[in-house]
Amino acid sequence: MTNYDVFNGDADGICALQQLWLHTPKESALITGLKREIDLLSRVDASSGDQITVLDVSLEKNRAAPDQVLNTGGSVFYADHHFPGEIPEHQNLDVHIDVTADTCTSLIVNECLQGANARWAVVGAFGDNFDQVAKYLGSSIGLTESELTQLQQLRICLNYNGYGFDLDDLIFHLKVLFQMISPYSNPMDFVVLGEGYGALLAQFQTDMKILVLKHQMPSVRSTYFQINPGQNELLVSWVTTWQKNILIERMRYWWIWVMAVTE
Numbered sequence: 001m002t003n004y005d006v007f008n009g010d011a012d013g014i015c016a017l018q019q020l021w022l023h024t025p026k027e028s029a030l031i032t033g034l035k036r037e038i039d040l041l042s043r044v045d046a047s048s049g050d051q052i053t054v055l056d057v058s059l060e061k062n063r064a065a066p067d068q069v070l071n072t073g074g075s076v077f078y079a080d081h082h083f084p085g086e087i088p089e090h091q092n093l094d095v096h097i098d099v100t101a102d103t104c105t106s107l108i109v110n111e112c113l114q115g116a117n118a119r120w121a122v123v124g125a126f127g128d129n130f131d132q133v134a135k136y137l138g139s140s141i142g143l144t145e146s147e148l149t150q151l152q153q154l155r156i157c158l159n160y161n162g163y164g165f166d167l168d169d170l171i172f173h174l175k176v177l178f179q180m181i182s183p184y185s186n187p188m189d190f191v192v193l194g195e196g197y198g199a200l201l202a203q204f205q206t207d208m209k210i211l212v213l214k215h216q217m218p219s220v221r222s223t224y225f226q227i228n229p230g231q232n233e234l235l236v237s238w239v240t241t242w243q244k245n246i247l248i249e250r251m252r253y254w255w256i257w258v259m260a261v262t263e
């Protein structure tokens with residue numbers, strides 16, 4: 001029997017999985033990808049009795065894989081906040097999907113675990129820009145203003161890491177990043193002590209300086225890329241390597257610019 005953890009590689013997906021790992025440690029195969037890669041479940045080659053956890057990935061776009069797992073006698077835990085389409089019914093399918101406007105997968109998992117690792121849920125909620133909910137939850141579990149500010153910075157770094165055309169473009173491969181995070185029951189410890197956080201923050205701050213000094217503004221193409229993450233395959237196949245590098249840089253600038261005007 002194999003455990004598969006399939007998760008969106010942004011802050012919400014990472015923080016949802018982190019809560020579950022802390023609650024129930026287990027050996028598992030990690031399957032994740034860039035934000036535009038929404039068919040992650042197609043990479044699971046499930047056989048009889050396998051257990052699959054799916055986090056922050058649309059069921060509508062991945063319907064075939066859970067069906068296959070369930071048909072082979074496996075079980076599926078599914079938590080998400082994207083539109084699911086028709087949800088199958090099966091005794092081995094444990095579904096927690098909530099599409100209401102003010103929740104995300106990390107918050108849904110937090111409810112499933114009755115707040116057992118709520119500090120990571122706060123980071124995930126910040127990650128999907130539910131700042132009010134994140135602050136309310138954080139305050140209710142005793143996080144200070146200063147800690148909340150640092151966890152907001154952490155979400156920026158986690159999301160920022162995930163932008164690229166392929167995994168080699170990222171600051172850290174998503175599986176590597178998750179493995180660096182996974183030992184920490186408290187996200188503040190990852191911020192203060194964690195290997196990798198300094199590198200993420202340094203890259204973000206370096207890019208920020210370039211933005212300020214060179215006054216780089218986003219291109220129409222990079223904006224299109226950012227706001228249509230599901231429609232990038234054509235763009236990916238079209239651009240040359242040097243164009244790709246320019247686009248990645250501009251994409252980062254655009255992201256920083258969005259963060260700056262929405263903070």
Ligand SMILES: [Mn+2]
Pocket residue numbers: 012013056081104105128
């Ligand atoms: Mn999400």
